[in-house]
Amino acid sequence: MSKAIINAKIYTITQGVIDGGTILIKDGKIDNVGSNLNVPEGYEIIDANNMIVTPGIIDAHAHVEIWEEGIGWEGMDVNETTNPVTAGINALDAINPEGLGMKDALTGGVTTIWNAPGSANVIGGYGITMKTYGKVIDDMVMLNPSGLKAAFGENPKGAYGQRQNKMPMTRMGVAAVMREYLIKGQEYLAEIEKANGDASKMPKRDLDLEAIGKVLKREIPLKAHCHRHDDIMTIIRIAKEFDIDISIEHASQAHLIVEELAKHKVPLIVGPTVSTRSKAEVSEKSFTTAGICAEAGIPVSIMTDHPIIPVHHLHLAAAMCVKHGMKEEQALEAITINPARTCGVADRVGSIEVGKDADLAIWTRHPFDVFTQVKYTIIDGEIVYTLPQERVNEVDLC
Amino acid sequence: MLVIKNGKIITMANQVIENGIILVEDGKIKEIGQDLAIPSNAEVIDATGKYVFPGLIDAHTNIGLKEGVLRWEGADHVEQTEAVVPQMRPIDGVNPFDPELGDALATGVTTSLIAPGDVNVIGGIGSVFKLTGKTADIMFRRDVCVKAALGEKPKNIFGRKKMPSTRMGTAYLLRKALSDAKEYQNKLELGKEDKDKMPKRDLKLESLVKVLNQELPLHIHAHRADDIMTAIRICKEYDVKMVLVHAYEAYKVVDRLAENNIPVIFGPIWSCRWQVETANLQLDTPKVLADHNVSLALTTAHPDKPIFMLPTCASLAVREGLNPYAALEAITIGAARILGIDDIVGSLEVGKDADIVIADGHPLQIMSNVEKTIIEGKVVYSR
Numbered sequence: 001m002s003k004a005i006i007n008a009k010i011y012t013i014t015q016g017v018i019d020g021g022t023i024l025i026k027d028g029k030i031d032n033v034g035s036n037l038n039v040p041e042g043y044e045i046i047d048a049n050n051m052i053v054t055p056g057i058i059d060a061h062a063h064v065e066i067w068e069e070g071i072g073w074e075g076m077d078v079n080e081t082t083n084p085v086t087a088g089i090n091a092l093d094a095i096n097p098e099g100l101g102m103k104d105a106l107t108g109g110v111t112t113i114w115n116a117p118g119s120a121n122v123i124g125g126y127g128i129t130m131k132t133y134g135k136v137i138d139d140m141v142m143l144n145p146s147g148l149k150a151a152f153g154e155n156p157k158g159a160y161g162q163r164q165n166k167m168p169m170t171r172m173g174v175a176a177v178m179r180e181y182l183i184k185g186q187e188y189l190a191e192i193e194k195a196n197g198d199a200s201k202m203p204k205r206d207l208d209l210e211a212i213g214k215v216l217k218r219e220i221p222l223k224a225h226c227h228r229h230d231d232i233m234t235i236i237r238i239a240k241e242f243d244i245d246i247s248i249e250h251a252s253q254a255h256l257i258v259e260e261l262a263k264h265k266v267p268l269i270v271g272p273t274v275s276t277r278s279k280a281e282v283s284e285k286s287f288t289t290a291g292i293c294a295e296a297g298i299p300v301s302i303m304t305d306h307p308i309i310p311v312h313h314l315h316l317a318a319a320m321c322v323k324h325g326m327k328e329e330q331a332l333e334a335i336t337i338n339p340a341r342t343c344g345v346a347d348r349v350g351s352i353e354v355g356k357d358a359d360l361a362i363w364t365r366h367p368f369d370v371f372t373q374v375k376y377t378i379i380d381g382e383i384v385y386t387l388p389q390e391r392v393n394e395v396d397l398c
Numbered sequence: 399m400l401v402i403k404n405g406k407i408i409t410m411a412n413q414v415i416e417n418g419i420i421l422v423e424d425g426k427i428k429e430i431g432q433d434l435a436i437p438s439n440a441e442v443i444d445a446t447g448k449y450v451f452p453g454l455i456d457a458h459t460n461i462g463l464k465e466g467v468l469r470w471e472g473a474d475h476v477e478q479t480e481a482v483v484p485q486m487r488p489i490d491g492v493n494p495f496d497p498e499l500g501d502a503l504a505t506g507v508t509t510s511l512i513a514p515g516d517v518n519v520i521g522g523i524g525s526v527f528k529l530t531g532k533t534a535d536i537m538f539r540r541d542v543c544v545k546a547a548l549g550e551k552p553k554n555i556f557g558r559k560k561m562p563s564t565r566m567g568t569a570y571l572l573r574k575a576l577s578d579a580k581e582y583q584n585k586l587e588l589g590k591e592d593k594d595k596m597p598k599r600d601l602k603l604e605s606l607v608k609v610l611n612q613e614l615p616l617h618i619h620a621h622r623a624d625d626i627m628t629a630i631r632i633c634k635e636y637d638v639k640m641v642l643v644h645a646y647e648a649y650k651v652v653d654r655l656a657e658n659n660i661p662v663i664f665g666p667i668w669s670c671r672w673q674v675e676t677a678n679l680q681l682d683t684p685k686v687l688a689d690h691n692v693s694l695a696l697t698t699a700h701p702d703k704p705i706f707m708l709p710t711c712a713s714l715a716v717r718e719g720l721n722p723y724a725a726l727e728a729i730t731i732g733a734a735r736i737l738g739i740d741d742i743v744g745s746l747e748v749g750k751d752a753d754i755v756i757a758d759g760h761p762l763q764i765m766s767n768v769e770k771t772i773i774e775g776k777v778v779y780s781r
Contacts, residue, residue, distance in 0.1 A: 069670055070677025100671060274668075276498055276701040277466035283497070307670035316710070316764065323765050370713040370764035391682070397722050397760050 002026045003381060004039040005362065008048035013055055013336045014351040023053065025358040028381035033352055048362055051375060054332070055352050056111025056359030057367075059314050060269045060339035061223075061249050061303035064115055064132070065099035066091055069307060075099075079118035080125070081159050084168060085181050088207030089125035091115050092144055095137050101311060105132040106385035108312025109361025109374040112142065112350075114343045119151035119225040119249075120159035122168060122177045126211060127223060129343040131359070133384040146344045147247070148215050150178065151225035152234055154281045175234050182242045185212030221245040221342075223269075227252040227281035236264055247342050249303070252285040255292045262296040267342045270334075272305040274317050290334060291326030300330065301339040319368035328368065364392075371395040399423050400775050401436050402754060405445030408761070410452050410731045410745040418450065422752040425774035430746055443770065445756050451726070452746050453508025453753030453773065454761075455733040456708050457663040457695035458617070458643050461499060461510055461529070462492035462537075464701050472496075476515050477522070481556045482575050484544055484605035486522025488512045492534040501706040502529045503779040506755035506768045509734075509743050510705070513545040516619050517555040519562060519571045521545040523605055524617055526739050528753075530778045542737050543641065544609050546572060547619035548628055550675045569628050576636045579606030615639035617663070621675040623650040630658055641736055644699065646679045649686045661693035661736040664728075666703040667711045684728065685719035694724070695733035713762045722762060 003025040010021040010033065022037040023030060039045065068075025077094035080086045095115060096102070105113065116127025126145035134140035152174050161169025168174040188209035195201035214220045224235040227250045239246045247267040248254065254261055254268055261268070270290040277283050294300040302318045304311050318331040326334075340350025348357045358381040365372035373393065377385035400422040407418035409430065419436065421429040436442065465472030474491035477483045492512055502510070509528055515521015524543040531537040548568055557563030562571055582603040589596030608614045618629040621644055633640040642648065643663045648655060655662060664684055671677050680686075687694050696711050698704060703711070712725040724732075734744025742751045752775040759766030771779035 069672065070674060072674055100677065274704065274707060276704045278701065279469060280467055283467040307672060310668065310670045313668065319764050323767070368765070370710060370762070371717050373717065391718065393717060393719055395716055395722065397762060 002031075002040070002043045003046060004043040005046045005048050005053060005360070006039065008051060008053040008362070010352060011052065011054045011332060012352040013332060014353060023352065023360070025378075025381045028358055030352060030354055030356050030358050032354060046362070046376065052363045052366055053352070054109070054361050054363065054367060055336045055350055056361055056377065056379065057109045057314055057335050058339040058343065058350060059105075059110055059113040059304050059306065059311055059335070060301035060342055061271070062113045062115055062306040062311055063118060064101040064105060064113055064306050064311050065096040066094045066115060066117070067307055068096055069100040079120035079159070081120045084121050084156060084160050084166075084177055085123045085208060086117075086121050086125050087123040087148060087181070087209070087211035089117060090128070090145065091117055091126060092128050092137060092141065095130070097134055097137050097140060101306060102132055104310060104312040106377045107374060108314060109363065109367070109377050110311055110314055111359040111361070111377060111379050112340070112343070112345065113311070114146065114339065116147065116149045116223065119149070119155040122151060122156050122174055123181060123212065124149035124151060129345050131379055133379045142348065143344045145211070145214065145220050147221050147223040148211055149225070150222050150235070152231035153226060153228055154279055155225065171231070171234070175238065178238055179241075181208070181212055182216065182238070182244075185209050185216050189213045189216060215244050216242065218245050220344075221247055223247045223249050225249045229253040229257045231281075232257065233260065236266060250305075251289065251293070252282045255286060255289040256284065258292055258296045258298070261293065261298050265298060267299040267301065267338070268293050269301045269303050269339070269342065271303040271317060272308040274309045274313070274320060287320050287324035290321040291324065291330065294326060294330040294334065299338050299341065300334050301342055302331070302334040315367040315372070316370060319370065322368055331368070399428075399437055399440040400752070400772075401440040401442045402445050402450060402756065403436065403442060405448045405450035405756060407746060408449065408451040408726065409747065410726065411747050420450065420746065420752070420754065422775045425752055425776075427746060427748055427750050427752050430748060443756065448769065449757045449760055449766070450746070451755050451757070451761050452730045452744060453755055453771065454506050454708055454729045455695075455737070455744060456502075456507055456510040456697055456700065456705055456729070457733040457737055458697040459510045459512055459700040459705060460514070461502065461512060461700045461705055462494065462496045462527070462534075463488055463512060463514060465493050465496040466498040466701070476517050478517060478555055481519045481552060481560070481562060482571055482602070483515070483518050483522055484520045484575065485601035486514045488514055488523065488525045488527075489534045489538050492527060492537065494531055494533055494537060498700065498705060499529050501704060503771045504768060505706040505708060506757065506761070506771050507705055507708055508753040508755070508771060508773050509739070511542060511737050513543065513617060515545050516547050517551040519546060519552045519568050520575055520606075521547060523614075526737055528773055530773050539739065539742070541614060542739065543614050543617040544605055545619070546616050548625040549620055549622055550673055551619070565625070565628070569632060572632055573635070575602075575606055576610065576632070576638070579603045579610055580636070583607045583610055609638050610636065612639050615641050617641045617643050619643045621646040623647040625675070626651055627654065630654060630660065643697075646676050646683070649680055649683045652686055652690045652692065655687070655692050656690040661695070662687055663695045663697050663733075663736060665697040665711055666699050666707070667696065667714050668698075668703050668707055681714060681718040684715035684725070688720055688724045693732065693736055694728045695736050696725070696728040709761055710764055713764060716762060726761065
């Protein structure tokens with residue numbers, strides 16, 4: 001049904017803030033947005049007086065219901081730690097759309113996530129961009145694949161060198177495995193090219209090299225887990241050698257090499273900063289990282305890495321960055337349009353613009369106010385979450 | 399003498415003093431109120447436009463025991479070699495240079511119960527520490543509990559090789575330890591009359607005798623309602639005091655908690671649900687507990703969730719219906735009462751430790767910045 005959200009303070013993200021604005025929704029898309037719009041007859045009216053509307057929040061890096069909640073190993077599908085290169089596996093095959101985490105996402109206004117395998121493997125597999133509402137994962141997919149997960153630093157070293165006495169045991173080993181497989185991927189693509197359509201000359205289909213081939217052809221980025229500055233520089237070095245697109249996931253020490261990163265304009269997905277210093281590579285983590293890097297002109301997203309930070313608290317994770325100096329606008333971009341871009345879906349989501357999917361969050365207060373509540377979450381023009389009446393709470397601190 | 403003037407003081411003793419003055423001498427609060435005379439030689443902190451409130455208390459953490467940055471090298475919070483280790487003492491494992499402690503001070507958290515073990519059926523003594531000092535001995539204040547744990551963790555860690563591998567096994571081990579302590583207690587009594595009958599010192603049982611004497615309560619880790627009821631059952635059988643810790647399913651048996659006067663240290667409320675026993679986390683549980691007059695503290699369970707999120711945990715409880723004052727109590731005086739340290743901390747009152755936080759906004763607003771944290775009259779953090 002067509003809907004009109006009226007009297008709202010609208011954070012469009014790309015086209016400023018509209019006070020007392022209206023959003024018209026038709027066929028699941030944003031049909032119009034502005035301050036003096038007539039609501040056509042027959043539209044369902046959502047009066048957002050004293051409320052704030054933002055685009056649906058986007059979590060640029062999470063493991064929602066791949067690492068399932070409320071059950072033990074039975075629902076733990078995040079790391080296929082049987083081989084340091086599992087490029088051919090896909091997060092799609094492990095996501096439980098009925099899980100607790102997916103429902104939580106809606107309560108925090110999160111409508112899109114980049115859902116990916118974990119960081120134990122040097123090349124971990126495909127991540128997908130998906131919406132957070134649906135019964136069947138295939139119907140929730142926006143872009144599959146939308147990136148190939150890779151990992152540098154302690155996690156692959158720990159999972160293989162420390163625990164299984166096999167490569168990689170060192171950072172050099174991680175880089176060597178990465179290069180080895182990128183070269184295998186190049187060879188695989190060359191063989192396919194050489195076959196020139198002749199089926200008899202085609203190489204045997206290799207799912208892992210096929211995935212790496214997509215990165216080499218720059219169809220999808222390599223999304224590389226790196227906390228430490230030296231690990232970040234290693235993937236930038238490799239990306240230049242192989243002419244591939246990358247994003248830096250976590251980037252806990254990015255602020256230490258901000259000038260270098262500004263030269264390369266590599267997207268950073270920062271977080272999960274609401275955590276302890278749980279290992280050496282996050283010893284320098286800081287809520288200032290996101291703001292410092294955004295200020296240097298680097299595209300910054302903020303992640304939950306759910307379940308490390310609960311996905312529905314993404315707005316508060318961003319608020320913590322604002323508290324430590326990030327500009328409010330930049331922090332909003334970091335959970336809307338910037339992740340939309342790094343997840344390959346900026347043509348559909350991430351801002352309130354005519355023609356985009358009607359994915360919206362309607363808040364009782366600014367999303368960076370700790371007492372804000374999501375009143376409605378809307379995906380493709382449908383209300384998929386409504387704040388239960390008994391939970392409505394006007395906090396007065398006095 | 400240190401003086402903090404012109405702040406909006408939330409005393410947590412049922413008073414908000416506008417333009418208030420606090421006089422601090424020898425680490426204690428000497429006077430608090432309006433229009434107090436300020437001695438000319440005093441060091442004065444002008445808190446005009448600021449909020450002033452007591453140092454926050456996290457009622458259940460492993461901070462310093464499970465250190466930041468390090469892995470096994472700094473993991474001294476669970477002695478996983480035996481299921482029952484009441485002889486463990488946090489003072490022997492707390493590292494005063496744990497980098498996470500800096501986060502606590504920068505957030506205004508000045509005091510914490512530091513307890514070992516969430517996998518041992520009995521993990522050891524839990525002690526209250528101030529979160530600053532060069533040595534654990536300087537930080538240490540007093541022993542306040544013996545830590546126990548029910549549910550998934552003990553049977554998961556120990557069950558593959560030895561007891562407990564079931565909830566029944568866990569309950570049995572807890573009962574057995576208390577029974578052994580009872581016998582030891584009797585022998586100690588006999589030993590008082592007849593020196594020859596004095597039993598050999600037993601560090602394990604010494605800890606538990608304090609529980610039987612009701613000098614120390616058991617702080618029992620339990621999430622599921624059935625584990626909570628097991629805890630209550632066993633504590634009644636042995637006539638010991640208990641405090642329930644974590645307690646995600648407390649809402650299911652809130653009437654039983656109220657009826658038996660069992661305080662709850664709830665949390666972390668900011669959490670996913672990694673284990674089966676945590677699947678039923680409900681964000682309005684603090685409100686439900688308060689509505690039933692259950693004594694409440696909130697915890698981050700650091701490093702489960704970082705200690706700097708303690709005020710935000712209270713804010714989330716407020717968002718979900720808990721009265722703001724009750725939420726502040728749960729991280730100050732309420733926590734102090736449950737830990738039995740309200741004689742020294744938890745509120746700004748004459749004679750108590752001068753553990754004071756000065757912030758540029760209300761403590762429950764996420765954007766408020768702590769500007770100064772003071773422990774016993776010394777500024778230990780400045781923004």
